[in-house]
Amino acid sequence: MDGNKTIPSDFTFVGLFTHKASGFLFSVICAVFFLALVSNGVMIFLIHIDPHLHTPMYFLLSHLSIIDMMYISTIVPKILIDYIVGKGIISFAACTAQYFLYMGFVGAEFFLLGLMAYDRYVAICNPLRYPVLMSRRVCWFILASSWFGGALDSFLLTPITMSLPFCASHKINHFFCEAPTMLRLACGDKAIYEMVMYICCVVMLLVPFSVVITSYAQILVTVHQIKSEEGRKKAFATCSSHVIVVTLFYGAALYTYMLPQAYHTPLKDKIFSAFYTILTPLLNPVIYSLRNRDVAGALKRVIARHRGTCGMERN
Secondary structure: OOOOOOOOOOEEEOOOOOOOOHHHHHHHHHHHHHHHHHHHHHHHHHHHHOHHHOOHHHHHHHHHHHHHHHHHHOOHHHHHHHHHHOOOEEOHHHHHHHHHHHHHHHHHHHHHHHHHHHHHHHHHHOHHHHHHHOOHHHHHHHHHHHHHHHHHHHHHHHHHHHOOOOOOOOEEOOOOOOHHHHHHHOOOOOHHHHHHHHHHHHHHHHHHHHHHHHHHHHHHHHHHHOOOHHHHHHHHHHHHHHHHHHHHHHHHHHHHHHOOHHHOOHHHHHHHHHHHHHHHHHHHHHHHHHOOHHHHHHHHHHHHHHHHHHHHHHO
8 A cells, every 4th residue: 555545534524613602603503404404394395285386496496495405414413413522523434425415415406406597498488388398207307317417426526536545634624525625635646536526517517507697698688578567577586586596506616616726715615615505505495485476375375274274173
């Protein structure tokens, strides 16, 4: 064995809790994690139970919520447990598993958000052909493509990353096993990894982002041609939630994976990573519910139905 290599062993997280307000930060992360699970769970429940939401857009949105619940659950529970036990140690196998799951779920979300722009494009630019262009089969194809893209990303990057020799410190100045951070710990020839990482990032980020840009360019042209002011407002309202979510999620991810390492610092990496791995899963359902009358209406109908049922039981 090369003298510079070390046998894979445990890693130690520096974590998020490195200042006096760690107790407050722990409480905030607990609350965000709980609210993210509940809000996404409510979104999935409403879409499943309300016939008004049985449309392609909400079908895709329900699976976006499922992905959000999965990938926040691969990161936050470990953060909270580490704080409770007072040490952030993770085995090489657990770090590999976390890396694999995280890359798969986040990759799937990148592709799904990009392909959801196509749904909005069809709804506004080709409304008469919407039932055909966004049939059930097309929706399942979009979903399968998203999961395939995320899985491919995981299967490509995980073996390359975790087979690198970690001959430097095994202290991870982060709160989970994220690709750029693991790369900084590695030594030896990283050229192959960096090339594959760049290609994966181009595919995972820029291709879906290009779909978003192209779709919304067509949407803007179509909306500009709408003479009715009410029609324009309705079109913008239909797309605004998706635009906000895409901007927040892709913006933070572009910094993490596309910006050269020279511009990265551990503190910035933690802030941007916390934003799109912890906050975004909470913001997604909040943005869609607050800016969407259909979801708000579905929630009101469920509450009214529940009150009616309770009233009948009392009588």
